[in-house]
Amino acid sequence: xxxxxxxxxxxxxxxxxxxxxxxxxxxxxxxxxxxxxxxxxxxxxxxxxxxxxxxxxxxxxxxxxxxxxxxxxxxxxxxxxxxxxxxxxxxxxxxxxxxxxxxxxxxxxxxxxxxxxxxxxxxxxxxxxxxxxxxxxxxxxxxxxxxxxxxxxxxxxxxxxxxxxxxxxxxxxxxxxxxxxxxxxxxxxxxxxxxxxxxxxxxxxxxxxxxxxxxxxxxxxxxxxxxxxxxxxxxxxxxxxxxxxxxxxxxxxxxxxxxxxxxxxxxxxxxxxxxxxxxxxxxxxxxxxxxxxxxxxxxxxxxxxxxxxxxxxxxxxxxxxxxxxxxxxxxxxxxxxxxxxxxxxxxxxxxxxxxxxxxxxxxxxxxxxxxxxxxxxxxxxxxxxxxxxxxxxxxxxxxxxxxxxxxxxxxxxxxxxxxxxxxxxxxxxxxxxxxxxxxxxxxxxxxxxxxxxxxxxxxxxxxxxxxxxxxxxxxxxxxxxxxxxxxxxxxxxxxxxxxxxxxxxxxxxxxxxxxxxxxxxxxxxxxxxxxxxxxxxxxxxxxxxxxxxxxxxxxxxxxxxxxxxxxxxxxxxxxxxx
Amino acid sequence: xxxxxxxxxxxxxxxxxxxxxxxxxxxxxxxxxxxxx
Numbered sequence: 206x207x208x209x210x211x212x213x214x215x216x217x218x219x220x221x222x223x224x225x226x227x228x229x230x231x232x233x234x235x236x237x238x239x240x241x242x243x244x245x246x247x248x249x250x251x252x253x254x255x256x257x258x259x260x261x262x263x264x265x266x267x268x269x270x271x272x273x274x275x276x277x278x279x280x281x282x283x284x285x286x287x288x289x290x291x292x293x294x295x296x297x298x299x300x301x302x303x304x305x306x307x308x309x310x311x312x313x314x315x316x317x318x319x320x321x322x323x324x325x326x327x328x329x330x331x332x333x334x335x336x337x338x339x340x341x342x343x344x345x346x347x348x349x350x351x352x353x354x355x356x357x358x359x360x361x362x363x364x365x366x367x368x369x370x371x372x373x374x375x376x377x378x379x380x381x382x383x384x385x386x387x388x389x390x391x392x393x394x395x396x397x398x399x400x401x402x403x404x405x406x407x408x409x410x411x412x413x414x415x416x417x418x419x420x421x422x423x424x425x426x427x428x429x430x431x432x433x434x435x436x437x438x439x440x441x442x443x444x445x446x447x448x449x450x451x452x453x454x455x456x457x458x459x460x461x462x463x464x465x466x467x468x469x470x471x472x473x474x475x476x477x478x479x480x481x482x483x484x485x486x487x488x489x490x491x492x493x494x495x496x497x498x499x500x501x502x503x504x505x506x507x508x509x510x511x512x513x514x515x516x517x518x519x520x521x522x523x524x525x526x527x528x529x530x531x532x533x534x535x536x537x538x539x540x541x542x543x544x545x546x547x548x549x550x551x552x553x554x555x556x557x558x559x560x561x562x563x564x565x566x567x568x569x570x571x572x573x574x575x576x577x578x579x580x581x582x583x584x585x586x587x588x589x590x591x592x593x594x595x596x597x598x599x600x601x602x603x604x605x606x607x608x609x610x611x612x613x614x615x616x617x618x619x620x621x622x623x624x625x626x627x628x629x630x631x632x633x634x635x636x637x638x639x640x641x642x643x644x645x646x647x648x649x650x651x652x653x654x655x656x657x658x659x660x661x662x663x664x665x666x667x668x669x670x671x672x673x674x675x676x677x678x679x680x681x682x683x684x685x686x687x688x689x690x691x692x693x694x695x696x697x698x699x700x701x702x703x704x705x706x707x708x709x710x711x712x713x714x715x716x717x718x719x720x721x722x723x724x725x726x727x728x729x730x731x732x733x734x735x736x737x738x739x740x741x742x743x744x745x746x747x748x749x750x751x752x753x754x755x756x757x758x759x760x761x762x763x764x765x766x767x768x769x770x771x772x773x774x775x776x777x778x779x780x781x782x783x
Numbered sequence: 784x785x786x787x788x789x790x791x792x793x794x795x796x797x798x799x800x801x802x803x804x805x806x807x808x809x810x811x812x813x814x815x816x817x818x819x820x
Contacts, residue, residue, distance in 0.1 A: 290802070298791035470791075
């Protein structure tokens with residue numbers, strides 16, 4: 206990294222932080238601090254919702270996902286537009302009508318205090334852990350690639366977020382997210398055009414797509430009913446809808462974004478904005494990854510993009526085996542370039558038979574390429590079985606650092622750190638709000654001033670920031686913490702979504718039934734997790750953890766029905782005797 | 784339920800636009816799949 210990169214990186218980050226602090230200083234009351242005064246326009250809400258969901262990992266991992274597995278991942282988002290419409294029709298009107306600050310406040314109005322507190326605590330556990338990982342995940346990748354100290358990076362990202370989130374609350378989060386989204390999209394667009402510029406002179410965009418297509422990278426839609434395939438059209442529409450409903454409808458880090466809306470209409474339009482632009486945005490990020498793939502058809506690439514993995518194996522007794530494999534890969538890359546040139550020439554003369562022949566040649570070479578990469582992973586594992594061999598998170602950052610010009614590297618690093626900061630800011634903001642309002646304020650006996658609760662919200666946000674940095678710093682002690690956090694999220698998400706679905710759609714179910722159903726469900730889900738998932742850490746679990754979302758939601762709804770029925774049966778004679 | 788609440792819960796043309804555009808995205812994806820592979 207040169208001086209220009211450092212200047213752009215530091216300048217961008219400092220500008221965002223100081224702008225956030227300057228624009229939003231001096232919150233007068235809780236409404237100002239927690240709902241940004243309820244003055245936000247739809248585009249602010251839309252950008253804020255998108256920035257919250259798009260973390261650094263989105264921009265590091267997604268292009269790598271496309272590089273290795275093609276663009277099928279976009280199907281994961283197919284349920285999201287439907288979820289946006291359901292939230293606009295059902296969730297937002299109720300939230301606004303009740304003038305709530307937190308999603309769980311609604312549960313007290315609909316059920317009772319204990320249900321509200323239970324949902325709030327479940328949220329704090331899972332989101333608190335997730336906030337730590339949102340900081341840790343980009344730090345571990347950037348520290349491996351750039352050689353920066355992991356803990357210092359955690360502290361820098363966390364502290365920058367704490368400064369403006371504590372100072373300006375929700376308004377600061379929204380204001381900075383607009384800048385961050387601008388930087389993120391500008392950086393990604395510039396990179397996209399740079400990649401196209403790096404391709405050989407005779408390869409235009411259309412040909413680049415043909416090259417990607419020949420290697421099955423453009424298999425975007427899969428209409429099969431195959432349940433073993435992770436991303437299909439049907440799993441996207443059903444599972445994606447379910448997850449998006451839980452995330453956007455009940456997770457305070459998202460709910461707080463659209464509660465800032467000036468009116469119901471502004472909040473609804475903010476989510477409509479997300480429903481329109483989310484899939485194109487994800488498609489574009491995947492397309493960047495596909496173009497990186499095309500770039501590496503003409504340029505040498507490492508066998509494994511994780512530099513720490515390569516270094517480990519080269520310092521081990523397996524170095525010679527790995528070197529031989531690398532030599533084989535170099536020869537294969539030369540073969541690959543010839544095959545791509547043949548393919549391109551065949552496309553030029555529009556000779557169908559020649560195109561098909563060249564395509565088959567490319568498919569054969571890609572198979573050999575995959576075999577080499579799998580062999581490389583095996584050798585790396587032999588050298589050190591603890592090292593991460595899945596290198597999809599490292600593909601894009603490797604491309605950035607080794608190919609982009611000075612200045613743009615700094616901008617792209619600013620993109621990644623901006624994304625990390627925008628997600629973390631929403632999380633800390635939500636964690637502070639929930640702790641201050643759902644737990645602290647609601648359980649205090651004596652009345653306090655508005656300023657007192659603003660101060661309390663600030664302190665709790667600060668505290669959660671420190672906890673998040675702490676979690677990020679100990680995260681490396683655990684082998685697979687990112688996976689673990691996803692599992693913990695799944696353990697709680699289904700239950701919370703079920704509680705909200707009961708609140709919205711089943712008016713006859715009352716507080717006691719829901720509370721005890723939620724407690725019982727949580728215990729059963731934990732037992733299911735322990736017996737079917739946890740005991741098989743080798744990955745041979747009997748049940749995919751994503752199913753916990755569905756099981757939790759279904760179970761809480763069914764048990765609440767049963768409890769409500771019992772409650773009514775027991776109370777009926779009493780009511781009749783009155 | 785007040786008139787305003789009814790309006791807030793009513794189907795709006797923006798929702799139809801979301802559905803229509805996302806349907807068009809899927810058609811574009813199908814076009815890309817068939818034309819470039």
